[in-house]
Amino acid sequence: MKLNERGLLVVLSGPSGVGKGTVRKALFASEGQNFTYSVSMTTRPKREGEIEGKDYFFVTEEEFKKKIEAGELLEYTYFCGNYYGTPLSQVEEALDSGKELILEIEVNGCRQVKEKMVDAVTIFIVPPNKDVLYQRLMRRGTESPEEVQKRISKANAEFGLAYQYDYIVVNDDVKNAADRIRAIIRAEHASTRRSIYKYYELLGDTGENKDEQ
Numbered sequence: 001m002k003l004n005e006r007g008l009l010v011v012l013s014g015p016s017g018v019g020k021g022t023v024r025k026a027l028f029a030s031e032g033q034n035f036t037y038s039v040s041m042t043t044r045p046k047r048e049g050e051i052e053g054k055d056y057f058f059v060t061e062e063e064f065k066k067k068i069e070a071g072e073l074l075e076y077t078y079f080c081g082n083y084y085g086t087p088l089s090q091v092e093e094a095l096d097s098g099k100e101l102i103l104e105i106e107v108n109g110c111r112q113v114k115e116k117m118v119d120a121v122t123i124f125i126v127p128p129n130k131d132v133l134y135q136r137l138m139r140r141g142t143e144s145p146e147e148v149q150k151r152i153s154k155a156n157a158e159f160g161l162a163y164q165y166d167y168i169v170v171n172d173d174v175k176n177a178a179d180r181i182r183a184i185i186r187a188e189h190a191s192t193r194r195s196i197y198k199y200y201e202l203l204g205d206t207g208e209n210k211d212e213q
């Protein structure tokens with residue numbers, strides 16, 4: 001019997017351009033992993049190469065607002081002119097089946113997740129320095145210069161929120177960053193607060209007398 005069968009909800013967050021998506025892909029490429037990616041919903045136009053249902057569920061603003069009203073989103077935000085949100089439907093299903101559910105979202109959404117799901121593990125991915133981030137944002141060429149400027153000022157505001165996270169991982173190298181995240185997930189599973197009741201079950205003990213020894 002494993003001590004903790006329920007999957008973890010892991011939030012990867014951090015400023016736009018920090019490489020969250022690349023680190024997440026490296027994480028999913030690792031052997032023997034048991035991860036499920038939470039595909040977000042967005043009103044942002046599809047970028048070249050993006051696939052419906054894999055990268056995002058692309059919807060209109062009207063459709064998105066209906067989802068909010070129906071309470072079908074775990075969290076949502078308005079980021080640089082577009083809505084982004086996490087559909088609730090896939091969350092419980094993934095966790096109950098023992099999978100680690102990975103969310104890749106910005107800071108505002110992460111705060112909402114932590115309020116609703118106190119057990120979530122939140123990881124803030126940071127660049128080795130700010131210049132690296134600016135260069136990545138300018139070089140990737142997926143946004144207009146105005147859009148890049150918006151994301152840079154947003155990133156500057158987001159740096160100050162790092163203290164709200166459970167962990168900080170520097171993306172100096174994609175493989176290293178993915179390795180650190182895997183180590184965090186392993187350690188979280190072994191944490192006493194997550195496994196203590198399963199442990200007592202295993203011993204056939206309720207844990208009620210634990211203070212008497």
Ligand code: 5GP
Binds near residue numbers: 016044079107110
């Ligand atoms: P992009 O337009 O570059 O794909 O995403 C912009 C920002 O929105 C990124 O920081 C990304 O992590 C974040 N994001 C993507 N999906 C969600 C979501 O479902 N909720 C929230 N709060 N942020 C999201």
